Amino acid sequence: MAPRTVLDVDAKSFEGKRVLVRVDFNVSVSNGSVGEDYRIRMTIPTIEYLSKNGAKVILASHLGRPEGRDPDYTLAPVAKRLQEITGRAGIKVRFASDCFGPAFETEIAQMGKGDILLLENLRFHPEEEANDEEFCKKLASQADIYVNDAFSTSHRKHASTYGAARLFDTRLAGFNLKKEVEYLSMMRENPPKPFKVVVGGVKIKDKIGALENLLPKADKVIIGGAAAYTFLMAKGVKTGKSLIDHERLPWAEKALAKYADKIMLPTDHVAAQSPADTSIMMVKEIPEGMAGFDIGSETIERFSAEVSGTNGSGMIFWNGPMGMFEVRAFANGTINIAKSMALAYWRGTKTLVGGGDTLEAMKKAGVAENEVSHVSTGGGASLRYLAGDEMPGVSVLQTK
Numbered sequence: 001m002a003p004r005t006v007l008d009v010d011a012k013s014f015e016g017k018r019v020l021v022r023v024d025f026n027v028s029v030s031n032g033s034v035g036e037d038y039r040i041r042m043t044i045p046t047i048e049y050l051s052k053n054g055a056k057v058i059l060a061s062h063l064g065r066p067e068g069r070d071p072d073y074t075l076a077p078v079a080k081r082l083q084e085i086t087g088r089a090g091i092k093v094r095f096a097s098d099c100f101g102p103a104f105e106t107e108i109a110q111m112g113k114g115d116i117l118l119l120e121n122l123r124f125h126p127e128e129e130a131n132d133e134e135f136c137k138k139l140a141s142q143a144d145i146y147v148n149d150a151f152s153t154s155h156r157k158h159a160s161t162y163g164a165a166r167l168f169d170t171r172l173a174g175f176n177l178k179k180e181v182e183y184l185s186m187m188r189e190n191p192p193k194p195f196k197v198v199v200g201g202v203k204i205k206d207k208i209g210a211l212e213n214l215l216p217k218a219d220k221v222i223i224g225g226a227a228a229y230t231f232l233m234a235k236g237v238k239t240g241k242s243l244i245d246h247e248r249l250p251w252a253e254k255a256l257a258k259y260a261d262k263i264m265l266p267t268d269h270v271a272a273q274s275p276a277d278t279s280i281m282m283v284k285e286i287p288e289g290m291a292g293f294d295i296g297s298e299t300i301e302r303f304s305a306e307v308s309g310t311n312g313s314g315m316i317f318w319n320g321p322m323g324m325f326e327v328r329a330f331a332n333g334t335i336n337i338a339k340s341m342a343l344a345y346w347r348g349t350k351t352l353v354g355g356g357d358t359l360e361a362m363k364k365a366g367v368a369e370n371e372v373s374h375v376s377t378g379g380g381a382s383l384r385y386l387a388g389d390e391m392p393g394v395s396v397l398q399t400k
Contacts (some may be wrong), residue, residue, distance in 0.1 A: 001399035002181065003173040006049060006147060008400065011147075013170075015054035016113055020143035021046065021174065022160050022393070023062035024077045024150035024377060025118075038369065039152070039377050044085060046149045046174035047116060051091050054113040058143055060099070061150070062123040063105025064203040069124045077117045086370060091116060091263035099125065100138050108142070136163035149174025150179070151285050152378025154393025155303045155385070161393035171397045178375065181394060183374045184354055184385050187317055191217055192350060194314040196308060198337060200225030201320025201357060204245045204252075206380065214317075215259050221305050222264045224295050224333060231256060231265055240271065240286035264306065268296030275327055294323030295333035303333075307340035312348030316341065319354040319379060321361045331364060338365035345372050355379025 004307035006014075023043045028035035050057050066073035073194040073219030079095035086093060094117045096107040107117055127135035136159045140146070148154065153161050154177070165171050174180070187195075197218045199207055204227040215221060223231055229242040234252040256263060269292040272280045286292050295303065307316060318341055332374065338361055345351045345392075354376040362369070369375055376382045385391055 002179070002185075003394060003397035004171075004400055005173045005175070005178045006046065009128035009170070009172065010053060011053045011265055011399045014050055017055055017145055018058055018108070018111075018143040019050050019055040019145045019147055020058045020060060020139070020164075020168075021050070021147045021230070022150045022165075023047075023059050023154070024152045025059075025060050025075060026063050026152075027078065029063070032077050034077050036360070037081055037085075038375070040078065040082060040085065042176045043149050043174065046176060047082075048086065048091070049175070050147070051086075051114045053076075053118060055145075056111045056113065057116045058108075059116060059118045060122055060139070061118075062128065062153070062160075063121045064123070066121060066123055073121050073123070075118060076120050082116070082118060086116065093118065096120060100142075104142070122158075122160050129156075131157055131159050133161040133163065135159050136167060138163040140167035143168075143173070145170045147172045147174050148393055149176045149242075149395060150380045150393070151177045151376070154363055154378075154387065154391050155381045157392045162396050163216050165393070165396045169352055171178045173397050174396075177394070179374065180376055180378070180382070181385075183350075184382060186377070187315060187352065188213060188386050188388070192313065192315045194219040194316065196222065196268065196306065196316045198222045198303075198316065198318040198341075199227055199320055200318075200322045200337075201355070202226040202243060204230050204248050207319070208248065209389065210319075210383040211255070213387055215255065215262065218262060219314075220264060220306055221259070221262050222306060224266060224299070224303065224337075225320050226292075227320065228266050228295075229292060231263070235265070238285040238287070239292065240288055240290045242286055242291040264303065266292075267301040267302070268298045270294035270296055270323065270330055270332075272329075275324055275330070280328075293327070294325075297332075300333050300336045304336050304340040307337060308343040308347070314352040315352070317352045317354065318358060319383065321357050323355075325361050325364060330353055334361045335365040338367045339360045340368070342367045342371040352376065354382040378397075 083093040226243040325331040325334035351372040
């Protein structure tokens with residue numbers, strides 16, 4: 001069942017009400033400035049909708065993994081960036097130096113209809129991740145309505161995503177969470193054909209659940225990045241000192257035996273002794289003492305043709321880069337896949353991209369966010385949802 005959204009209730013019901021919105025503002029902050037702000041921008045439609053309908057919008061988020069009240073993990077720079085984005089709409093953003101207490105109560109008292117208050121980092125309190133009952137009660141007592149617009153944290157049973165949410169009579173999804181669930185549900189249950197999956201990145205263990213669900217439905221599964229070397233070793237291909245997940249080798253062998261006609265693997269590689277090694281080699285099999293850091297030119301051509309050659313139909317899901325794209329010498333595979341995804345989109349194919357690394361790769365390739373159908377804000381959460389795992393932050397919301 002789809003969760004109820006902010007559009008499923010009368011807009012007038014938000015006027016003058018305190019609305020607690022769980023957002024994911026876990027963004028990069030350096031020297032007091034926000035770097036990539038995609039996760040902030042994705043929540044703006046929900047925030048502005050509530051604000052324009054007279055709500056007092058209280059935003060709650062975590063940032064990083066602080067140990068105690070570490071000033072390096074303050075959300076103050078995020079409040080500043082949020083004010084820059086929403087200021088043009090005449091919306092005032094306040095910042096509370098804590099989630100409770102006198103400072104918070106003062107800020108709440110000063111809020112007018114349409115104002116926004118961003119709470120300090122939830123993880124400054126260990127009770128957040130522990131889903132502590134008293135912490136949940138304190139958090140829930142600050143508002144009248146609960147909205148979750150942080151799909152990327154919804155696989156966690158934390159206070160702000162689950163425990164506190166249960167204490168509200170009205171529990172709704174924001175626009176971003178709604179879009180994530182719609183696209184991922186379509187992919188998990190009835191993807192348009194042809195359906196293709198592109199998997200990269202390092203950790204194959206995080207992707208196994210999703211692959212088990214998607215392999216029977218997919219027409220092609222393209223595997224690159226470090227994840228490919230586990231499959232190649234399972235086939236008996238020499239992988240040198242490339243990253244291998246030895247625990248998952250038996251699973252890779254079974255998958256290859258059952259879905260050999262669907263799985264596409266690299267046939268050549270860009271290899272080197274280390275990421276800093278400038279004497280790179282293009283090889284079919286990786287020699288001892290060397291590791292693969294990107295897919296080779298022959299593989300790029302095959303993979304790109306498979307991704308872009310959809311004739312404007314079907315769906316493609318991409319999660320994880322094809323190599324160590326942060327190093328220019330190993331970025332070609334990822335850049336070409338990103339461009340192929342954009343080409344498929346412009347031809348009319350539904351294209352979904354998941355994971356922070358994949359978004360960074362798109363930027364490096366010069367592919368804009370509006371050149372794919374949807375960029376998921378939650379790589380790990382997306383994979384968990386596709387695997388059919390429980391999503392407490394979604395299941396706790398009221399359904400239609």
